[in-house]
Amino acid sequence: MVIECKHVWEHISGYLDGTLEPEVLRMVQEHLEHCEICSAILDSTRNILILTADERVFELPLGYSERLHNRLDEELRGAEGGD
Amino acid sequence: MIAAILAGESQRFHDLIRPYERSVYVMALSFVHDESDAEDIAQEAFLKAFRNLASFRGEAKFGTWLISITLNEARSRLRRKKLIKMEPLEAPDDDGSHVSPALLRDWKEIPSEALERSEMRSLLQKAVEGLPPIYREIFVLRDIEELSIAEAADVLQITVASVKVRLHRARVALQKTLAPQLKQMDSKRRWFPWS
Numbered sequence: 351m352v353i354e355c356k357h358v359w360e361h362i363s364g365y366l367d368g369t370l371e372p373e374v375l376r377m378v379q380e381h382l383e384h385c386e387i388c389s390a391i392l393d394s395t396r397n398i399l400i401l402t403a404d405e406r407v408f409e410l411p412l413g414y415s416e417r418l419h420n421r422l423d424e425e426l427r428g429a430e431g432g433d
Numbered sequence: 434m435i436a437a438i439l440a441g442e443s444q445r446f447h448d449l450i451r452p453y454e455r456s457v458y459v460m461a462l463s464f465v466h467d468e469s470d471a472e473d474i475a476q477e478a479f480l481k482a483f484r485n486l487a488s489f490r491g492e493a494k495f496g497t498w499l500i501s502i503t504l505n506e507a508r509s510r511l512r513r514k515k516l517i518k519m520e521p522l523e524a525p526d527d528d529g530s531h532v533s534p535a536l537l538r539d540w541k542e543i544p545s546e547a548l549e550r551s552e553m554r555s556l557l558q559k560a561v562e563g564l565p566p567i568y569r570e571i572f573v574l575r576d577i578e579e580l581s582i583a584e585a586a587d588v589l590q591i592t593v594a595s596v597k598v599r600l601h602r603a604r605v606a607l608q609k610t611l612a613p614q615l616k617q618m619d620s621k622r623r624w625f626p627w628s
Binding site for chain 1: 441443444446447450454458459462463468472475476479480483484493533534535536537538539540542543545547548553554557558560561576577579582597599601604605607608611612615616623
């Protein structure tokens with residue numbers, strides 16, 4: 351069975367997660383072999399996921415960790431003092 | 434380590450949470466879009482985790498439990514500020530509003546070195562922050578925090594099927610927003626390699 355582009359798009363996420371049923375996976379792979387548009391959509395989606403997951407995109411503010419542990423210290427000392 | 438902390442070695446809580454400092458902050462930032470508010474939420478989430486450590490049952494991973502606390506803290510903070518008064522946290526998953534990806538013919542992979550440029554990082558940040566809340570939540574949990582589909586379903590208290598539907602829509606929406614912009618940016622880069 352051959353599937354159209356719009357049906358392949360419905361499976362992009364499942365394809366990337368490796369959660370497609372074997373039969374659906376086979377149809378999607380066959381389609382991707384000869385459809386450059388769907389291949390480009392898949393490649394761009396995968397690339398965008400890799401880029402957004404990079405630690406440089408959401409950077410921690412300077413001093414964040416220090417302020418956090420100082421705040422925790424106040425709480426922990428309070429807890430110890432209460433024991 | 435958790436047992437030791439509960440038994441009185443409170444200072445070990447510092448070591449327990451160190452691996453999760455980043456993920457808790459990023460989760461918060463994706464909600465409030467403001468570094469200072471995100472830091473407040475992160476601190477509050479860690480404090481709540483410490484105060485409620487005895488209720489951690491070990492059924493979920495500690496990191497997943499922390500993320501759940503952060504998510505609840507971020508949501509309640511937003512409710513208090515009424516920043517999302519018009520945005521429902523829950524929406525039907527099958528409302529027929531399908532998202533189509535950006536149609537491309539010649540996608541050229543953007544190398545991760547491109548993230549050295551602040552405009553590239555800003556573009557990606559804004560695209561994630563611009564997703565509707567229910568899609569942003571699942572995208573951050575799965576694709577940034579790298580929770581499994583089952584863990585994300587657990588954190589959000591939704592079914593695995595709903596996770597898959599929302600995740601798909603989130604990813605396609607991001608592709609649709611970002612692919613044309615990134616492609617354009619990459620083209621410019623090739624034309625002006627010294628800029």
